Amino acid sequence: MLTTKQLRRYLKEHYSYELQMINFSYVCLCSLDFGRMENGKYFQNAMIESFCIHARALIDFYEAPQPRKTDLTYFHFSIQPKFGRKVYGSSRYVKLNKQIAHLTEERIGARKINAADREALWKAISRKHAAFVAAIRPEYRDCFPPD
Numbered sequence: 001m002l003t004t005k006q007l008r009r010y011l012k013e014h015y016s017y018e019l020q021m022i023n024f025s026y027v028c029l030c031s032l033d034f035g036r037m038e039n040g041k042y043f044q045n046a047m048i049e050s051f052c053i054h055a056r057a058l059i060d061f062y063e064a065p066q067p068r069k070t071d072l073t074y075f076h077f078s079i080q081p082k083f084g085r086k087v088y089g090s091s092r093y094v095k096l097n098k099q100i101a102h103l104t105e106e107r108i109g110a111r112k113i114n115a116a117d118r119e120a121l122w123k124a125i126s127r128k129h130a131a132f133v134a135a136i137r138p139e140y141r142d143c144f145p146p147d
Helices: 004-031 040-063 091-101 115-134 138-143
Strands: none
Touching (some): 004 040, 004 138, 040 091, 040 115, 091 115
């Protein structure tokens, strides 16, 4: 079992990193003109993959029904937040899982994660983060940078 000091470090370093990366990749995908860049398609794909892998990690943190023994989830840091509608198991989560995180035959001809999917996932994760922070235990409240 991890100590409070170790859990605080996790929030400050790892959880915060996941949020920074999903936000950075989302902003890049929404604002950059990849068509005008040299090798823009590769950069765009890298940003899509970055967004998706960090989205999946955060969704698992908030919602995984059966986390592995060594996984850290919201439960380690907060009382039960009111997360609202689940993303885990949804068609968008399945796309993240099958198209990005695993090499499967289901990638062939599959519908790709698109801008509407990314927007919906980003908004859902943003709401879940706000609910998580609102329900955080006192010993972890100062682990997040001010908005």
